[in-house]
Amino acid sequence: MMKIAMIGAGAAGSVFASYLKMGGADMWLVDRYKAHMDKVASDGMTFRTPGCEFQLTGFHTAPSADSIGKMDVVILMVKATQTDSVMPTVMPCIGESTVVVSLQNGLGNEDVLAKYLPKTRILYGFGTIGTELPEPAVCVSKPESGIIMRFGAAEASKQNDETGKYLEFTFNNGGCSASYEEDIRPYVWKKAISNSGYNTVSAVSRMKVGPLLADENGRDIVLQVWKEGCQVAKAAGVRDLWPEMQEELPRLQAGFATYYPSMAQDVVIHQRQTEIALLNGKIAEYGENYGVPTPANSLLTKLVSCMQANYGAMYGADKA
Amino acid sequence: MKIVMYGSGAAGSVFASYLRNGGADMILIDRYKEHMDKVATDGMTFTIHQQEGGEYKDIVKQLTGWRTYTNAQDAFEKEGKVDIIIFMTKATQLVQAIQDAKPVCGPDTVAVTLINGLGNDDNLFKFFPKDHCLVGSGVLGTALKGPGSCVSTPAGGVQMNFGGAVRSEATDKACEHLLKCFRDGGCDAYWRKDDIYHYIWKKVIVNSTVNTVCAVLRLKIGEVEADPWGQQLFHQVIREACAVATAKGTPLDADDFIAHDHNDIVTNIGDYYPSMCQDMLMHQRQTEIDVLNGKIAEYGKELGIPTPTCAILTQVVHAIQDNYDKQYFQK
Numbered sequence: 001m002m003k004i005a006m007i008g009a010g011a012a013g014s015v016f017a018s019y020l021k022m023g024g025a026d027m028w029l030v031d032r033y034k035a036h037m038d039k040v041a042s043d044g045m046t047f048r049t050p051g052c053e054f055q056l057t058g059f060h061t062a063p064s065a066d067s068i069g070k071m072d073v074v075i076l077m078v079k080a081t082q083t084d085s086v087m088p089t090v091m092p093c094i095g096e097s098t099v100v101v102s103l104q105n106g107l108g109n110e111d112v113l114a115k116y117l118p119k120t121r122i123l124y125g126f127g128t129i130g131t132e133l134p135e136p137a138v139c140v141s142k143p144e145s146g147i148i149m150r151f152g153a154a155e156a157s158k159q160n161d162e163t164g165k166y167l168e169f170t171f172n173n174g175g176c177s178a179s180y181e182e183d184i185r186p187y188v189w190k191k192a193i194s195n196s197g198y199n200t201v202s203a204v205s206r207m208k209v210g211p212l213l214a215d216e217n218g219r220d221i222v223l224q225v226w227k228e229g230c231q232v233a234k235a236a237g238v239r240d241l242w243p244e245m246q247e248e249l250p251r252l253q254a255g256f257a258t259y260y261p262s263m264a265q266d267v268v269i270h271q272r273q274t275e276i277a278l279l280n281g282k283i284a285e286y287g288e289n290y291g292v293p294t295p296a297n298s299l300l301t302k303l304v305s306c307m308q309a310n311y312g313a314m315y316g317a318d319k320a
Numbered sequence: 321m322k323i324v325m326y327g328s329g330a331a332g333s334v335f336a337s338y339l340r341n342g343g344a345d346m347i348l349i350d351r352y353k354e355h356m357d358k359v360a361t362d363g364m365t366f367t368i369h370q371q372e373g374g375e376y377k378d379i380v381k382q383l384t385g386w387r388t389y390t391n392a393q394d395a396f397e398k399e400g401k402v403d404i405i406i407f408m409t410k411a412t413q414l415v416q417a418i419q420d421a422k423p424v425c426g427p428d429t430v431a432v433t434l435i436n437g438l439g440n441d442d443n444l445f446k447f448f449p450k451d452h453c454l455v456g457s458g459v460l461g462t463a464l465k466g467p468g469s470c471v472s473t474p475a476g477g478v479q480m481n482f483g484g485a486v487r488s489e490a491t492d493k494a495c496e497h498l499l500k501c502f503r504d505g506g507c508d509a510y511w512r513k514d515d516i517y518h519y520i521w522k523k524v525i526v527n528s529t530v531n532t533v534c535a536v537l538r539l540k541i542g543e544v545e546a547d548p549w550g551q552q553l554f555h556q557v558i559r560e561a562c563a564v565a566t567a568k569g570t571p572l573d574a575d576d577f578i579a580h581d582h583n584d585i586v587t588n589i590g591d592y593y594p595s596m597c598q599d600m601l602m603h604q605r606q607t608e609i610d611v612l613n614g615k616i617a618e619y620g621k622e623l624g625i626p627t628p629t630c631a632i633l634t635q636v637v638h639a640i641q642d643n644y645d646k647q648y649f650q651k
Contacts (some may be wrong), residue, residue, distance in 0.1 A: 217642070299553070303536060303553070313539055
């Protein structure tokens with residue numbers, strides 16, 4: 001049985017850890033949210049999936065990673081923008097054979113980790129699961145259909161392979177349909193490109209996905225963002241994703257038309273920090289490195305970065 | 321000289337009132353019948369809302385002696401062809417207005433547009449010879465309180481710039497007359513004999529920069545300028561616009577513009593929401609985006625000058641103003 005640390009046990013971290021726990025892993029939760037950690041340690045985690053509720057016991061919990069000993073696997077689920085500041089406190093639980101996994105949103109997470117350990121011990125990917133943490137020690141999973149967790153190696157190696165296969169088995173065993181991919185990059189890029197389009201433009205135009213994509217200009221900006229993203233991905237060595245992106249439009253129209261996607265919720269409803277730096281920001285950054293023009297991604301990055309630095313001053317903020 | 325103000329909304333009524341106050345022979349043509357009737361019978365109540373030493377003071381004048389019509393054919397039957405016709409419609413309605421105004425326009429008529437933004441001159445040139453065209457723009461707040469009553473809120477500094485599209489006997493004569501009437505009427509007007517486009521472009525660039533970026537970000541000018549991302553956005557628009565202006569024959573240096581013109585704006589009106597914020601955020605009205613960033617992007621495309629910032633901002637503003645009813649509002 002592998003020792004797995006979940007660094008960051010918010011809603012998504014808790015749900016992912018619960019699936020792994022159900023699948024048989026020896027789980028260590030690391031989070032500063034004391035009430036949550038204490039309750040999980042004493043009473044266990046209440047884990048709700050569609051139609052089921054489980055009471056999972058046997059989690060180890062800690063406020064930080066420096067006292068939990070060496071782990072076999074360390075999964076990062078802190079906000080991706082915080083990885084760099086968190087990693088120094090995580091290093092004590094990373095031994096010479098530990099594999100580190102990022103299941104965080106956005107692009108470039110594996111590159112941040114590569115500053116701390118070789119890519120032969122780095123896995124990355126993402127889950128497509130709606131998650132909630134309504135109170136301490138209670139987490140809720142609202143999975144999409146089909147495969148809801150994908151990850152792969154930053155660089156092929158025996159260690160990555162063994163860990164990837166173990167995680168795939170354990171997730172599946174715990175009821176989470178997971179896939180260890182030979183090449184994870186197209187999946188990660190496709191998700192990031194898709195989000196950089198509808199999610200970001202929805203936040204800037206303050207519209208739900210349906211009316212946004214029904215509007216000629218709104219749809220056109222989304223497509224520009226996607227085109228640029230596909231060109232950057234191609235320059236990074238990923239296959240041409242453009243044909244697949246075009247199938248995203250009807251999928252989004254059908255599935256998400258009546259929602260404010262996550263970044264619109266962050267900007268418009270909750271005035272929270274967004275993931276812009278890991279989405280459009282990364283596409284623009286990689287674009288610059290590869291010499292691929294990304295004016296739409298760059299402009300949207302600046303707009304949202306400026307908004308989230310000035311929520312208190314934005315017109316209408318006083319009426320919230 | 322007989323002067324027609326074609327389009328007598330807020331700005332048209334205020335501009336016409338300054339001219340009438342300065343002694344011009346003014347004819348108003350507008351479909352807004354109550355307004356036309358009231359001005360014809362009782363005259364125009366012209367309020368100048370002026371700031372003096374930190375305090376606002378209203379100067380109210382009752383201007384009489386107007387002739388008003390609801391269409392150009394009626395005007396022609398009484399007035400014949402006129403000497404000067406000033407178009408103050410919305411930019412999007414200009415071409416239709418010029419066609420509708422044909423009855424009062426003869427070969428000697430000088431046509432004027434004082435409408436904000438770029439491209440209005442091109443529309444005039446389609447119907448009038450260039451040596452009978454004047455262009456310009458006014459820098460002052462205007463409002464129409466109701467039929468027969470308009471308000472001018474002059475900003476500090478210059479209120480009106482105009483000049484001939486090219487210099488000619490006809491444009492010089494019209495400019496001279498307009499200058500005299502504007503000035504005698506209390507409007508700080510300038511006849512820019514040789515470089516009117518310089519002034520038009522500068523105003524357009526200021527508006528395309530602070531108006532558009534502030535409206536999308538929902539922030540005041542100073543707040544955007546203080547944010548490093550926001551400042552980059554301001555500068556990107558200025559750089560694209562200066563490159564296009566230069567290629568269109570009005571040389572403007574972006575660094576110079578940032579150091580002086582833009583800096584003046586930030587210093588003087590940093591604490592304000594510019595007018596597009598009022599359109600978009602407060603009143604959910606259609607904005608002037610198409611004759612500002614939209615035109616810059618259009619010219620850029622024609623000239624092969626990259627203007628992605630202006631182009632995408634235009635699309636963002638369109639997506640918003642075409643869907644006010646579908647937007648999230650905090651109430």
